[in-house]
Amino acid sequence: RLLSGEETVVTRDLVLRDGERRPVEIHSNNIRLDEENAVLLYMRDISERLETERTLRRLGRRQEAVLERERERISREVHDVLGQALTAIRMDVSWVRSHIDDERSPDRLDEAGERINETIETVRRIAHELRPGMLDDFGLSAAIEWHANQFANRTGIAVRVAVGDSPSLDRDLSTTVFRVFQELLTNVARHAEASEVDVSLTAPGDNLVLSVRDDGRGMDLSNVTDSGSLGITGVRERLIPWGGRLDLASQPGDGLRADVIVPLTNQHEEVEQ
Ligand SMILES: Nc1ncnc2c1ncn2[C@@H]1O[C@H](COP(=O)(O)OP(=O)(O)OP(=O)(O)O)[C@@H](O)[C@H]1O
Ligand SMILES: [Mg+2]
Structure with missing residues (x-):
């Protein structure tokens, strides 16, 4: 040849x-x-290139797996939680129908009303998890505050949030930053053993900076790229099209600080490139 x-x-x-x-x-x-x-x-x-290709393939597979797990979870919630609540309401209603003059009927109706309120809450929560409507309606800052509160209620970890008015951002960029935030908090819940988290969203200069700092056990940063875990790799991948980056700072035993930095100039050009 x-x-x-x-x-x-x-x-x-x-x-x-x-x-x-x-x-x-x-x-x-x-x-x-x-x-x-x-x-x-x-x-x-070409070892580096092959490694990158392998990582991208793993990310692709993982994204599929994550989607599938989400679908399973939502289908379970719809089936178990909503299905059960609606069945109970139907039973209340038919009981009242056949005891229309019974003195216990008003109580039974009150119960049904309670259940309806709970069900409305559940529907709201599921819809929010699918696509935080707050992002579109009130912007990134409000969505971050909302999610931080949900997280604090669910985990018992105290979250302090300092967010200013977020500059008006591209819809896809807001979604990216919000999903990154979700992953960072999920990591705190799963790995940090923290009791407090500080969250801030600021826009110094021409950058958007989201910081998530926990007071947990911290981590050895040399292990971040070890195979198997793709959360942080996925976060970095998500930020690339925006010219953004994730900086991590930690010493074992001393909590983790994660800074997400995205330049706000030329947002659109960056994406097209
Ligand atoms: N806030 C944190 N405190 C302590 N360790 C952390 C924290 N965040 C991440 N880590 C460590 O970094 C590792 C990599 O995190 P990463 O999100 O990439 O993967 P993961 O959470 O283990 O799995 P997944 O792929 O489901 O996200 C974790 O396994 C954990 O050991
Ligand atoms: Mg993770």
Whole structure:
């Protein structure tokens, strides 16, 4: 193939002196050099590229798995919680129907009313989890405050929130930052053993900065890219199209600080690129 003159690219494992194998791409090209035919060969280490491709494939699979788990959870909630509540209400109603003059009927109706209120709450909550309407109606700051409160109620971890008015943001960017926030809080609940979390959303200069700081056990940052966990990798992937980044600072035993920084200039151009 070399002699045929066509440009060729082959991928091989290169074995280094210490026995380590490195995937390489070998390019060859026929050229003229000092009036002579010559072959230009060059070799490129592609281990990083392959690693990135593997990570992207894992992310894709994980995203599918996460979606599927979400669907299962929602279907369970709709079936168990809503189904059960509505059945109970129907039973209350038919009881009252057949005891229309019974003195217990008003109580039974009150109970049914209570259940209806609870059910309305549940429907609201499920709808919010699917797409926090607050993001569209009141913006990122309100959605972050709302989610922080939900989180505090659910986990018992105190959350202090300091958010100013968020600048008017692109809808997709708001969604991205909100999903990142959800992942960071989920990590606090799952890993940090924290008792307090400080959240702030500010817009210094031309940046949007979301900080989530917990007082938990912190982490060894050299393990972040270990295979298996994709939450933080996923957060970083989400921020790339916006030119944003995630900075982590921690010492074991000393809590974790996560800063999400997204430049606000040229938002749209960044995405198109
Ligand atoms: N707030 C935190 N405090 C302490 N350790 C943390 C915190 N956040 C993350 N970690 C550590 O970093 C690791 C990587 O987090 P990451 O979100 O990427 O994965 P994960 O939460 O384990 O799994 P998932 O892929 O479901 O998110 C965690 O396994 C945990 O050990
Ligand atoms: Mg996680």
